[in-house]
Amino acid sequence: MSFASMGFAFFVTVVIVIFYIVPAKFQWVVLLAASWYFYGYYSFNDLVYIIITTVSAYVCAALIENARIRQDAYLKDNAETLSKEDRKEYKARTKKHQRLFLICTLVLNFGILAYLKYANITIAYINMYRLKWFGDTDFIPFIRVLLPLGISFYTFQTMGYLIDIYYGKYARERNFLKFALYVSFFPQIVQGPISRFGQLAPQLYSPKKYDFNNIRSGFYRIMWGLFKKLVIADRLAGYVTSVMSQKEYFGGFYILLAVFFYSMQIYGDFSGGIDIASGVAEMFGIRLTENFERPFFSKSISEYWQRWHITLGTWFKDYIFYPLSVNKKILKLGKRLREHGHESLGKRIPIYIPMLFVWILTGMWHGSESRFVVWGLFNYVFIVLGTELEGVSARITGRLRLRESGTLMKSYRAFKTFWLMSFLRLFDINQTPSDAFRAFRLIFTDWRTFDIVKVYEQLSLPQEDFIVAAAAIVILFVFELIQRKGSVRERIFAMPVACQWVILSVLFVAVSVFGYYGPGYDASAFIYGAF
Amino acid sequence: MDRIIEILREIHPETDYENETHLIDNRIFDSFDVVTLVGELMDEYDIEITAEHMIPENFNSASAIYALVQSLEEE
């Protein structure tokens, strides 16, 4: 059941009707049933993985919280008799237990994720080197191929919750089924956003009154998501793959165009999917965290990463980067550097080391092959360079008498960031790092003439589709320009009804007619033949 | 409290710390700044800030930071 299918539309409609019919206190049960149905429908056998995660996290949260409750009770009961040292020691012991529970559960869940995600690639590398070095052809067989639906997303979301429980940030959810809903809420299970417990859970459990505005607003957002996905992303996919599979044949300009198109494709696909998820959630009166904030308007790579796949970035920041940055060893290293006169380096080391971990992990999160780690490291290097060269760049701008906040500088920075990030995506659309480097080199060395007819005729992007894609990208750009000044939907809803109808109709026609889906139409096949 | 605002001014001189209550949420402080700040605080007050204190709520305003420092100094 893909988001962009009638099956999903039908499913959502049915769930919404039931959701608003049942008594409010059972609404969350409807969501849970729908979520499990959705997951089971998609891949029944994978239910076992999500159940393991749900149960293990539930039990672990209970153990951690009970340890805390016991500690508080003990300390309260023996308040008079215990010395300060005793209290500290008792607390440390509790902490140790809690940490043990936490680590076991983290290892279990991330272990499953790592096993399913990286086992095959590891086996492939082992086989390759065994063949290379020992001529050994006795290959280790691969494990099952398909990753369970959304496992990266729900694992991160659930483990984030556990870590928060460990830090005592929230009281745990005591109702197992309610907790299961937090893990498996269906709009976000496929591709996020990765929500936080404090933000999502209360919304999931609270009763909702039917409000037409939510339905309408959600519907607009779904249509907009479908527009990005069906009109832009899916239309460009063919071109990108075709060019990348024959880089030498087509040459630099075509690759450059593919790089641009791929940025549009992945943004349309991912943010479009998020729009659909958020729109569906909105129809249930639930606001999901925003995952994208016009990332292509970012003026630096670090800003870009605060605006693209936001929930993943904040997850890594909160659960990897900050904990590592206050790690004693790293802090000590920084201190020693400062004591030895490396003042500024000493300040940066506690930042750059954790960041390196974050970027290696972010790379691995995006894919199991080595090219993703290379991709992550490039991001890291660019961010570090960007920070280190801030002074230089400020001096250059000063020399040129350009205002940092002027439109010209802003556009230039956004342009630069966009292309840097787009070029990095060469690692995403090529099979190996060396392929990606080759493609990059070709862009700058192979300047054979560009013939638009070749795009139309050989690259699965006929002229009409090319025009539609270009127009849609312009519409997306204009939309986001407007969006900088506030919600576009609220603007639309403030318009006269007739205007709203026109906008919705145009959107509907755009998606249903210009959407890139279904079998093509071959007029000649419809000509009445022999029988 | 004044000392904390002084430290904050070293990182971002232009911000109005007396009134700003969303340093993190409004992205005035990025992760880089937060870690720098934590380093300064630990040196200045000889306290131990650990992973569990690293949540936005503790760093959103000068007074929140002050409260955090005070609670850690007590321990």
Added chain:
Amino acid sequence: MRTKRVLTVIFKIVLIVLMYETLTRIMMPKYIFENQDGRITREYYSSAKYDDVIFVGSSTVFSGIDPAILWNDAGISSYIRANASQPMWISYYMVEDAVRCHKPELVCIDTTFIKYEDDYVEEPSTRKALDGMRLSPSKIGAVNASMGEDEKMIEYIIPLFRFHTRWKELTWNDIRYAWYNKKVTLNGFIEDDEIDPVTEPELIYTAEAKELGPRNMEYLCRTIELCQENGIEVMVFKMPSHSSNWNAVYDEQIAEAVSRYKIDYINFDGLNDEIGIDYSTDTPDAGSHLNSSGAYRFSAYLADYITERFDVTDRRNDEQYVKYWNRNTNSL
């Protein structure tokens, strides 16, 4: 106040339906200037209540039987619900659909296409046969019975999903004729003036002597049963042709199957001496189909054949019918 709100809602729904319908009609192939067989099913409904005789079968029927001649010669009011390569299951649902719209007196089933395989799928033909059908259990059944593996029911219920990619080849005519409702076929008859004579005057069947597909046979029997349950007479026949793609064992199998229902089966190939089709002038494609002159000869013969054997009312004295047939023949 309440009435006003209800009216607004109704108005909105009507508006949505109207916009959707217009969009769909613009996007769908028109079949007006070419491939007119794509309109046969759609045009049936406007005249359903006058049609006493229904023909089902494949393209041989819509090119070889002219209902106007049946009307002129014998006062038979008929409609052809045949389509290119129409398998027996579609014929069955065509009859079911017709019975619900207006019960005919006689249903004539052509078996030319029964020789094809049971898993025969040809999407464009299915589309042309069924896209014009009104949404009903019969349509759902027909689609289910004839869909290929990669087709989806939803694309039949919402044809926009199937034809949306036609935006690339839309012409002015697609908008101009979006709501065009006049008939372009004569009760399903499509005239063909081409002549491509047969080269081999003697007709010898060369098709494989096989057992006809059980699914095809099942739907043939179901069609007959459906008619008999509704008190409708049935004629089972094979259109005259000069095509070697047939085998006498098919005739035997069909004859045996329909004899259980006390029905005679007739293959008109063997009666050409009486019908008088001249395959040097009467076929557009070397014998597979009849052209307009062949249709003229065969229809004249068929008018007598039906009148002699079946109880079909002669409507030539019924004013309503006369008007209806005048409209039919004048509209083209």
